[in-house]
Amino acid sequence: MPSSVGGKFLAAIAEALAATKLxxxxxxxxxxxxxxxxxxxxxxxxxxxxxxxxxLKLRRFATLIGGSAPxxxxxxxxxxxxxxxxxxxxxxxxxxxxxLTFGSIxxxxxxxxxxxxxxxxxxxxxxxxxxxxADRPKDRAALPxxxxxxxxxxxxxxx
Amino acid sequence: MGRKGGRSTSDAKxxxxxxxxxxxxxxxTAELLARRVRDAQSLLQPALPxxxxxxxxxVLSCLFRPPRHRQFFMWRDxxxxxxx
Numbered sequence: 203m204p205s206s207v208g209g210k211f212l213a214a215i216a217e218a219l220a221a222t223k224l225x226x227x228x229x230x231x232x233x234x235x236x237x238x239x240x241x242x243x244x245x246x247x248x249x250x251x252x253x254x255x256x257x258l259k260l261r262r263f264a265t266l267i268g269g270s271a272p273x274x275x276x277x278x279x280x281x282x283x284x285x286x287x288x289x290x291x292x293x294x295x296x297x298x299x300x301x302l303t304f305g306s307i308x309x310x311x312x313x314x315x316x317x318x319x320x321x322x323x324x325x326x327x328x329x330x331x332x333x334x335x336a337d338r339p340k341d342r343a344a345l346p347x348x349x350x351x352x353x354x355x356x357x358x359x360x361x
Numbered sequence: 362m363g364r365k366g367g368r369s370t371s372d373a374k375x376x377x378x379x380x381x382x383x384x385x386x387x388x389x390t391a392e393l394l395a396r397r398v399r400d401a402q403s404l405l406q407p408a409l410p411x412x413x414x415x416x417x418x419x420v421l422s423c424l425f426r427p428p429r430h431r432q433f434f435m436w437r438d439x440x441x442x443x444x445x
Contacts, residue, residue: 206432208433235423240423242432245434350417353412357408358401
């Protein structure tokens with residue numbers, strides 16, 4: 203079975219993160235899918251610490267994945283977006299909500315291998331907490347299947 | 362050097378390859394996945410009565426695929442069709 207386009211792109215992201223020594227955690231719905239949730243998305247969300255050094259690394263990372271330099275999405279948010287790669291890559295800084303900091307999410311995160319490259323992926327429980335905190339219509343729409351997936355994973359653990 | 366005639370594989374391997382995908386033969390990957398999902402679903406469904414059976418099957422089929430084979434993204438191609 204051939205690898206999916208998404209699988210290849212995520213492997214390219216993992217390789218670019220390794221090449222730039224940029225520590226990033228995959229969050230959002232890509233993390234949901236890597237945790238087994240049957241959903242689709244239109245972008246990749248990465249959480250990084252906001253430091254001057256990481257800002258420099260991000261510019262090189264964007265070049266390596268074939269995208270534009272990270273630029274703010276709007277004046278209302280600190281999130282930046284890299285365009286031009288296979289799908290847009292959103293960069294979130296330091297936290298997803300007041301309680302969900304980079305450190306707390308990394309503490310529960312898992313290292314997953316895709317086509318030989320390794321990605322740090324937020325736990326499904328943290329993705330759910332982030333969506334509950336964001337509480338936008340699209341987050342509320344995704345929550346039932348994410349909660350079901352978490353319940354299935356817990357049941358499989360006992361099985 | 363190279364092949365000097367004779368059989369390149371054992372009788373067992375040749376017999377197995379003849380049955381690949383054939384009716385009653387060795388199951389293809391899709392059939393193995395479907396069987397794995399069905400078996401897990403029959404065990405887990407009683408413990409998860411609040412989860413829709415269709416959704417449980419979707420979750421299991423996603424969990425049983427290696428991450429590199431999962432579908433992640435949806436976007437429009439140059440002709441305006443949705444691609445995955």
